[in-house]
Amino acid sequence: MLCISLFDIVGIQDFVFATKKTRENVGASSLVGKVFEVFLFEELLKSFPGAATGWRNAEEFGMLSSAPPQAEMVYIGGGNALVAFRNKEDAVALTRAFSRRVLKETGGGLSVAVAHLETDAVSFTDDMKILLRMLERKKFNMPHGWPLLGVAVSREGTSDGLPAAEEYKNGEGGEWISRPASRKRSSAETSDSLSKLAPEGFSFQVEFDRLGRNKEAGESLLAVVHIDGNNMGKTIKKHIADGDGSYNDAVSRLRSISARISEAFEQTLRDTLSRLSSKETLEALEKEGVVLEKSLLPFRPLICAGDDVTFVCDGRIALSLTAAFLKNLSREKTPGGEEFTACAGIAVVKPHFPFYRAYCLSEELCASAKLKAKKNDSDQPGSWLDFEVVYSGLPVDLDAYRARKYSIPGLPSLPDSGEYHLLWRPYTVAGSSRGDAPAHAWSEARRRLRRITGADGKEKEWPRSKLKGLREAFTMSKDEAVSFNAECESRGDLLDEKTNLFRGNRTEWFDIIDLLDVYIEVPGLLKGGDEI
Structure with a gap:
């Protein structure tokens, strides 16, 4: 035994x-x-x-x-x-x-x-x-109590609020920090295990405050992105069940699938970052006003462990980067030949937003994307993403926050949990075609955004003042939004060839207008040059 x-x-x-x-x-x-x-x-x-x-x-x-x-x-x-x-x-x-x-x-x-x-x-x-x-x-x-935060005579650590245990010396003097903070800093100075993910000749941005800066002195935004694989437990169980049933074979299969999952997610991150670091891509970002420092990518990985990936990046490239990761991941296959899929949550915030809350929000958004994915197809959910842009305030509960922000006065609440009048996301990126997935395709959202900004070359760009006016009309009432849009159409400003401003009591256009200030199309991120 x-x-x-x-x-x-x-x-x-x-x-x-x-x-x-x-x-x-x-x-x-x-x-x-x-x-x-x-x-x-x-x-x-x-x-x-x-x-x-x-x-x-x-x-x-x-x-x-x-x-x-x-x-x-x-x-x-x-x-x-x-x-x-x-x-x-x-x-x-x-x-x-x-x-x-x-x-x-x-x-x-x-x-x-x-x-x-x-x-x-x-x-x-x-x-x-x-x-x-x-x-x-x-x-x-296990006991889950918070550690003793000190007594009246104890000094508070400068970074995490825990009792200070030692003085940390730096070039500008010294500061008192807690023991966990001290261990973290020592580890960062002696070894950064995630630095190996950086493309040759590049390293990652080391200060969050320097991420998301705009050359035109506009709003600085950074994003916390959390990605989690779909149905990994089922994938592992299926791989083991395909064996001969012996203890030795089961252990061997568990080892191979565990290694393959880690390899697939890490390689996908490497491939996506390699394309982000290309000369053409970086030049395109600079033209869009992204502040780049020599040999530093506007990106910092925080976790890459198995099917769990978390990173911080410039808020304006977060959706392009995440969608590219999910699309590239779909090219990776399990030992059984099936596509790897994952869901992602993207929290776009100002640089001084409480960091732990931003991470928790990205987790909630990832869970929202998973809920939508599994509702559409529990066996093959595909890869979905959800995002939230928070300029002010501190969302404590995602559903409560969205109910306030995305509900139209006078309209009855929608029957399905997580659905609101002005909210069309989550979006599907790869591997999903059942249910209403085609109506929620990220490629379709991008097409609409390119249309109203004139980036598709087919139509003139909508005046920003008109788009902001339409956004304001949406928040007032459904009739006000329809009336405002009809007035714009009479003057030749068309949202689409055939504008369906609402589907029932929901609209996809509020999402598109929200993306205007936080989305940059990043070219060249996909393997083989495919479109997202």
């Missing part, structure tokens, strides 16, 4: 996004990446020198061989790590050593949850179901 242990990192979002200090965000991301790939590996080899850690290249599950190692790394993926031991005592000993290491390296900013299962290695699928249930119970029962 052997023991398999499933590890999970708790508190990643709070740890990474607790501050708007870029150096700390980058350092926190680096530390999260090291938890399993470095800290767990090192503690495993320290406790069991003969442990098998090369799981990506292993052809067999060594624990079932005639000469099993003391411990074996089964896989790392989806924010989890699975390790096999000869007995539970060894598993518990490693857990103690690993937990102490995480506590020390992160200053108490991250925690580890773990579930142990002793098994006869008959059914790997059944064992994983049991382990996952055990892990969820462990996480639910």
Whole structure:
């Protein structure tokens, strides 16, 4: 009988996004990446020198061989790590050593949850179901209290509000920071694991305040983008089910699909950034007023782990960049030959907007896109994106915020949750054609935007004053919007060949007008030069 242990990192979002200090965000991301790939590996080899850690290249599950190692790394993926031991005592000993290491390296900013299962290695699928249930119970029962924020005589850390533990020296003097902040900064200075994603000759912007600047001194905007893969659990289960049912084959298949998921998402990000860094693309951005610094991309990755990708970029290129990522991802295939799909949430905010709230908003928007995708087709949802532009205020709840902002006075509420009179998004980018997906195609939204701005070369550009007037009319009443549009059409200003201002009590044109100030068409981002 052997023991398999499933590890999970708790508190990643709070740890990474607790501050708007870029150096700390980058350092926190680096530390999260090291938890399993470095800290767990090192503690495993320290406790069991003969442990098998090369799981990506292993052809067999060594624990079932005639000469099993003391411990074996089964896989790392989806924010989890699975390790096999000869007995539970060894598993518990490693857990103690690993937990102490995480506590020390992160200053108490991250925690580890773990579930142990002793098994006869008959059914790997059944064992994983049991382990996952055990892990969820462990996480639910973990203490979730906020750390003591100090007493009357303690100094407050300058970046995250936690009690200051040490003075951080820099060229401009010193500042008192908390222990987690100190660990993050040290990690950023010694290693930035995500810097490897930068194209040759380029690096990423290191200060968020320098993202989203406009040459014409217009509104500075940055975007927080969160991307999450669709149905990854189903994909993994299907790949395992296609095997011969043995424990050894199931472990082998889990390893291969976990590695493939990470490879697909990382390679897609590399490809998209490589195209962003091309001379033609950067010159086009400069013509649009984007402030670029030598060898620095207007982009900063924060998380790239399995099917979970989060980055910050210039707010005006966020939709083009995200749509290109999703389209490029659809070219990547699972071992079974199916397209990878994902959904994305894009929060476009001012540079000084509370950073943690911007990230939470991007997560809510990603969930909104997933809800729409699965409502259309739960088996093959396709890739969808949702976005929100926040100029002022602090949305606490996305649905409540949208109900206030996108409802037309006098019209009855729409029956479906998340749908509002002036809101047409989410949009589908790739892999979805069922239900009302064609009406919500991102390519169609782009076509409309190009039309009213004259970018398609077919019609004259709509005067901005007219578009702003139409936007204002939308917020007053449906009749007011129809009347205003009819007046514009009588003067030759046509939104489309046949303008359907409303479909029932919903309109897609409010979205298009909202995009005018926050969207730049970024050329050359797709493989093969395809259109998005």
